[in-house]
Amino acid sequence: MISEEYRGAKQWSRNKQAVFTVAWISFLSAAIGTMVFFAIFDPVELSGLFDEELEISHDAGYAAGFFFFWVLCAICSGVTAFLVRTAPKRDAKHRQQ
Amino acid sequence: MYESAKKIYPREIGGRFDRLSKLATVTLLGLFYVVPWLLWDERQAVLFDLPARKFYLLGLTLWPQDFPYLALLLIIAALSLFFFTALAGRLWCGFACPQTVWTEAFIWMEQLTEGTRSQRMKLDKAPWSLTKLRKKVSKQFLWISFSMWTGFTFVGYFTPIRELGLDIVALNVGGWTLFWGMFYGFATYGNAGYMREQVCKYMCPYARFQSAMFDKDTLIISYDEKRGEPRGGRKRSVDPRDAGLGDCIDCQLCVQVCPTGIDIREGLQYECIACAACIDACDSIMDKMNYPRGLVRYTTEHSLQNETTHVLRPRMFVYAALLLVLCAALVTSMATRTPVILDVIRDRNALYRELPDNVIENIYTLKIINQSDDARAFVVRVSGIDGITLDGVPDQVRVDGGGVLSVPLRVRAQRENAYGVRKIVFDIEAVDDASVVMAEDSRFIGPTP
Numbered sequence: 001m002i003s004e005e006y007r008g009a010k011q012w013s014r015n016k017q018a019v020f021t022v023a024w025i026s027f028l029s030a031a032i033g034t035m036v037f038f039a040i041f042d043p044v045e046l047s048g049l050f051d052e053e054l055e056i057s058h059d060a061g062y063a064a065g066f067f068f069f070w071v072l073c074a075i076c077s078g079v080t081a082f083l084v085r086t087a088p089k090r091d092a093k094h095r096q097q
Numbered sequence: 098m099y100e101s102a103k104k105i106y107p108r109e110i111g112g113r114f115d116r117l118s119k120l121a122t123v124t125l126l127g128l129f130y131v132v133p134w135l136l137w138d139e140r141q142a143v144l145f146d147l148p149a150r151k152f153y154l155l156g157l158t159l160w161p162q163d164f165p166y167l168a169l170l171l172i173i174a175a176l177s178l179f180f181f182t183a184l185a186g187r188l189w190c191g192f193a194c195p196q197t198v199w200t201e202a203f204i205w206m207e208q209l210t211e212g213t214r215s216q217r218m219k220l221d222k223a224p225w226s227l228t229k230l231r232k233k234v235s236k237q238f239l240w241i242s243f244s245m246w247t248g249f250t251f252v253g254y255f256t257p258i259r260e261l262g263l264d265i266v267a268l269n270v271g272g273w274t275l276f277w278g279m280f281y282g283f284a285t286y287g288n289a290g291y292m293r294e295q296v297c298k299y300m301c302p303y304a305r306f307q308s309a310m311f312d313k314d315t316l317i318i319s320y321d322e323k324r325g326e327p328r329g330g331r332k333r334s335v336d337p338r339d340a341g342l343g344d345c346i347d348c349q350l351c352v353q354v355c356p357t358g359i360d361i362r363e364g365l366q367y368e369c370i371a372c373a374a375c376i377d378a379c380d381s382i383m384d385k386m387n388y389p390r391g392l393v394r395y396t397t398e399h400s401l402q403n404e405t406t407h408v409l410r411p412r413m414f415v416y417a418a419l420l421l422v423l424c425a426a427l428v429t430s431m432a433t434r435t436p437v438i439l440d441v442i443r444d445r446n447a448l449y450r451e452l453p454d455n456v457i458e459n460i461y462t463l464k465i466i467n468q469s470d471d472a473r474a475f476v477v478r479v480s481g482i483d484g485i486t487l488d489g490v491p492d493q494v495r496v497d498g499g500g501v502l503s504v505p506l507r508v509r510a511q512r513e514n515a516y517g518v519r520k521i522v523f524d525i526e527a528v529d530d531a532s533v534v535m536a537e538d539s540r541f542i543g544p545t546p
Binding site for chain 1: 147148150161164167271273274276277292295296298299300302
């Protein structure tokens with residue numbers, strides 16, 4: 001049967017689920033973060049605060065900001081996923097109570 | 098990497114919901130690909146000009162300071178999603194989500210090059226041959242060109258698309274533009290070509306929490322178990338009642354058309370994106386068997402239990418009321434929006450200056466942003482202290498359309514009126530339109546008495 005044909009093989013491995021979910025959710029969060037942040041701050045003015053010599057374009061500023069947020073969110077989300085998945089299981093005796 | 102999940106080969110099926118879904122796909126993708134090419138007053142009608150930090154939406158120009166509108170719009174979008182989910186289930190997933198819409202387009206290209214479901218399955222199992230190579234190459238050619246056009250269009254929302262097109266022809270594209278175009282194109286290719294339903298099953302947060310918006314009156318796509326069971330094959334001439342059978346002939350068509358590879362007859366499952374392909378499939382079989390349609394149909398849990406379905410229920414009123422209030426707020430605030438912004442920056446270097454004749458002076462810079470498209474002249478005033486005066490400002494200051502002007506100025510007051518820290522108010526008024534006014538508070542600092 002067709003539905004049987006799909007069954008059992010249609011799952012992603014736990015690791016793959018975790019990697020893609022973390023990448024995607026942190027991407028969405030980073031998109032929101034970038035939007036809010038750059039609505040308030042202009043990357044060109046910001047770069048001028050640190051170093052007068054430093055001349056970055058808006059494009060580069062937005063991209064750097066976005067990737068910064070993406071990596072930050074991915075670390076946060078990835079470590080959380082890792083800790084949740086590798087947490088010690090409650091032992092059998094405790095569970096029975 | 099994706100191949101470890103078994104590929105799902107959705108079978109093509111015609112029918113009313115198929116037509117609806119094709120209409121949605123054509124409309125939504127059509128909008129996506131056409132909108133950046135539209136013009137409004139000789140400029141691109143929809144352009145999110147990031148380098149200039151201005152958003153053009155038809156006749157409207159939005160500035161970073163208008164961000165609250167965007168936030169409000171996003172909240173309205175989220176709330177509409179809740180409203181429609183509670184009312185009619187996963188309408189969004191089945192008909193409007195970019196993931197679904199682009200997957201539809203990619204599957205259509207797959208059908209065009211590799212044929213029907215059974216042909217595709219046979220092709221994938223067959224050893225490599227010239228025919229297989231030709232089919233696979235033409236599919237990839239279509240997919241990749243479509244993805245690249247998608248990436249180009251996406252970037253065209255942020256960079257003027259006509260100039261971008263010329264730049265591409267001249268092989269003169271900026272690095273970041275190229276990067277984001279490729280990024281979006283590749284994401285489309287991967288998501289719609291390969292990951293497809295896996296995105297909905299494993300990566301989509303909405304798919305996981307949408308059930309919280311469901312109740313027993315929400316429209317769901319469901320198999321009528323009471324009518325269908327016991328399922329089984331039979332000849333068309335056999336009366337199912339005599340044979341002790343339900344109306345389901347167990348033809349598996351509903352499973353074959355499912356883009357997420359589930360069997361709707363097992364009940365409501367979170368993998369179901371409510372695309373309604375199984376309704377079309379089952380209806381076509383019911384027609385052939387001369388049974389009434391609707392063995393698989395849009396229904397509600399209440400109606401499956403032979404109870405009344407309440408469309409108008411408290412939840413719907415709450416969502417609708419919230420939506421109305423927010424939409425009204427958005428429209429009013431947009432309509433009454435003053436197209437000028439005033440920022441006041443107090444000079445940080447000196448607290449105050451003492452001039453002869455007991456006059457105290459503070460220094461400020463006003464930043465006037467004219468958000469309208471035409472140049473405007475403004476009158477600048479200050480108030481808050483008796484006898485306060487402005488110095489160094491012409492009678493009128495002219496700001497270009499869409500321009501920012503910095504106005505350095507001195508504010509003076511008599512010593513006896515200016516001890517300590519006082520609140521003062523700057524305000525500007527457009528010369529041509531007295532309704533265009535904007536006020537901004539600041540502090541005036543004087544000596545301690």
